[in-house]
Amino acid sequence: MSNTRQVVILIAEDDIGHARLIEKNLARAGLNNPIIRFENGQTILDFLFRRGGPPKRNTDTPYLLLLDIRMPQVDGAEVLRQVKEDKELRKIPVIMLTTTNDPREVERCHALGCSSYIVKPVDYDKFADGIKNLGLFISLVEVPQISAKD
Amino acid sequence: MSYEDLTKVELIERLKALERTSSSQTAFHDSEERLRAILETAVEGIITIDERGIVESMNRAAEKLFGYSAAEVIGKNVSILMPSPYREQHDGYLHNYRHTGQAKIIGIGREVVGQRKDGTVFPMDLAVSEVKLVDKRVFTGFVRDITERKRAEQRLAELANTLAEKNKELETVVYVASHDLRSPLVNVQGFSKELARACERVREILGKAHDQPELKALLSSDVPEAIEFIQAGVAKMDALLSGFLRFSRLGRAAISIEPLDMNNMLSKIAQSIEFQLKQAGAKLQIGELPRCMGDAMQINQVFSNLLDNAIKYVDPKRPGLVTVSGRFENGRAIYSVHDNGIGIAKEHQGKVFEIFHRLNPGSTPGEGLGLTIAQKILERQDGKIWLESESGKGSTFFVSLPTAPGVRKGK
Numbered sequence: 001m002s003n004t005r006q007v008v009i010l011i012a013e014d015d016i017g018h019a020r021l022i023e024k025n026l027a028r029a030g031l032n033n034p035i036i037r038f039e040n041g042q043t044i045l046d047f048l049f050r051r052g053g054p055p056k057r058n059t060d061t062p063y064l065l066l067l068d069i070r071m072p073q074v075d076g077a078e079v080l081r082q083v084k085e086d087k088e089l090r091k092i093p094v095i096m097l098t099t100t101n102d103p104r105e106v107e108r109c110h111a112l113g114c115s116s117y118i119v120k121p122v123d124y125d126k127f128a129d130g131i132k133n134l135g136l137f138i139s140l141v142e143v144p145q146i147s148a149k150d
Numbered sequence: 151m152s153y154e155d156l157t158k159v160e161l162i163e164r165l166k167a168l169e170r171t172s173s174s175q176t177a178f179h180d181s182e183e184r185l186r187a188i189l190e191t192a193v194e195g196i197i198t199i200d201e202r203g204i205v206e207s208m209n210r211a212a213e214k215l216f217g218y219s220a221a222e223v224i225g226k227n228v229s230i231l232m233p234s235p236y237r238e239q240h241d242g243y244l245h246n247y248r249h250t251g252q253a254k255i256i257g258i259g260r261e262v263v264g265q266r267k268d269g270t271v272f273p274m275d276l277a278v279s280e281v282k283l284v285d286k287r288v289f290t291g292f293v294r295d296i297t298e299r300k301r302a303e304q305r306l307a308e309l310a311n312t313l314a315e316k317n318k319e320l321e322t323v324v325y326v327a328s329h330d331l332r333s334p335l336v337n338v339q340g341f342s343k344e345l346a347r348a349c350e351r352v353r354e355i356l357g358k359a360h361d362q363p364e365l366k367a368l369l370s371s372d373v374p375e376a377i378e379f380i381q382a383g384v385a386k387m388d389a390l391l392s393g394f395l396r397f398s399r400l401g402r403a404a405i406s407i408e409p410l411d412m413n414n415m416l417s418k419i420a421q422s423i424e425f426q427l428k429q430a431g432a433k434l435q436i437g438e439l440p441r442c443m444g445d446a447m448q449i450n451q452v453f454s455n456l457l458d459n460a461i462k463y464v465d466p467k468r469p470g471l472v473t474v475s476g477r478f479e480n481g482r483a484i485y486s487v488h489d490n491g492i493g494i495a496k497e498h499q500g501k502v503f504e505i506f507h508r509l510n511p512g513s514t515p516g517e518g519l520g521l522t523i524a525q526k527i528l529e530r531q532d533g534k535i536w537l538e539s540e541s542g543k544g545s546t547f548f549v550s551l552p553t554a555p556g557v558r559k560g561k
Contacts, residue, residue: 015334015336017340018333018337018340021344070329070330070333099333099336100329100395120336122385123385124336124342127340128343
């Protein structure tokens with residue numbers, strides 16, 4: 001993946017186990033991008049909107065978001081909504097992660113403007129496949145640079 | 151003319167005539183007494199008023215109902231038995247009726263509110279009839295206290311409400327539980343696979359370098375066996391949870407009821423299960439089916455599930471034969487899916503619609519959801535499902551649905 005720009009992958013996932021499995025499988029798929037994990041929707045929003053203490057979003061780094069839908073307090077769909085409402089942040093590719101394939105939820109996230117939607121199946125081989133494809137997607141996608149927010 | 155002038159015969163005639171009058175007067179008096187007694191002892195309150203609304207009579211039941219004695223009310227406006235704002239409106243109402251003949255209660259009857267002497271109010275059934283006499287008209291009101299009935303009605307409504315809420319709550323619980331329980335399951339499955347992978351690597355490394363029989367045994371049989379059981383458990387739990395999730399979604403899915411061409415639907419289902427039929431060595435016969443009202447996707451699911459079961463439970467002793475037929479009965483379309491399979495014993499028939507209930511868990515695949523889902527679908531669409539079956543001979547599942555409008559009877 002020599003043509004992969006050093007995109008920083010931001011994972012918002014309240015389940016540490018899920019986050020670790022995603023990291024492991026991304027690594028197996030050949031992706032060695034830096035990954036930053038957030039435990040809930042609020043902390044990733046604070047990072048993106050450069051609120052509160054460090055870490056803060058770097059203005060010259062391309063990012064990609066992996067958002068779990070179900071999180072306590074601010075959930076993934078809400079993060080997606082806020083990101084897509086911001087005229088700069090909306091350029092960031094957002095991939096939704098969920099344990100359900102509830103058609104209404106899928107539709108809602110697409111309507112909010114997510115780039116892709118991945119179901120975390122219990123079947124681990126399928127899960128690994130999904131993440132591998134995700135890795136391929138990440139390596140190919142053009143991630144735009146986000147200018148600084150005033 | 152004095153009596154002295156009458157002949158004896160004439161006198162007898164007079165006496166007889168007198169006797170007749172007096173006995174008819176007694177009879178008249180008797181019947182009036184009787185009527186009064188009937189009115190007085192009637193269970194319903196009976197109140198008569200004149201055209202202006204002035205109370206003329208009130209029976210005992212009415213006295214008891216309103217807490218007034220008849221003497222207190224007779225001669226007063228009947229509106230004292232009503233709470234505001236009816237009290238103020240009543241004269242106007244009577245006036246209006248006298249002039250337009252437009253009745254709101256007279257000759258109709260309705261539920262109204264009465265007010266007792268002590269000021270308390272109570273719901274009552276009021277029926278008013280109009281009596282036209284030679285020189286005037288009076289209105290008779292029959293009143294009955296319906297406090298108890300109202301209370302019961304309200305209790306029933308509250309109960310229905312609670313039930314609906316509980317049901318919704320249950321569906322939410324099922325949904326949330328099945329959804330949230332999958333999350334840890336992803337970890338159990340994922341990390342046990344990771345463990346298996348790590349174990350495999352350790353074995354490879356050890357195989358080259360060392361030769362420790364106990365360690366080898368652990369790595370090549372004990373650990374893999376444990377992981378296998380964990381994974382089988384996870385797979386089973388996942389299947390149950392998906393079943394739960396599907397079931398809970400059913401209750402919330404939007405449905406659109408439309409006329410259904412069942413011949414078309416069944417022939418499509420038949421196409422989709424051709425392979426299954428061939429594998430089971432079974433035949434499917436579909437008769438002429440009446441149209442009905444239902445949600446196309448969900449009713450398709452019902453018949454797919456029924457046919458799936460019919461094929462699944464063929465009796466290995468004879469070639470399977472599944473027949474689908476239909477008829478009209480009392481304004482409903484009745485369909486039957488009959489098979490000559492293994493059948494269901496009487497004592498198990500009540501349980502086949504239970505969620506996750508499986509009669510032959512070892513020998514056939516499935517989640518134990520097909521009939522539960524069919525029943526749930528039909529419940530929401532004014533449909534019914536029931537069965538007749540004999541162990542060792544076969545089963546017939548019946549589905550009843552409302553007929554489509556404009557369907558000729560006996561088609």
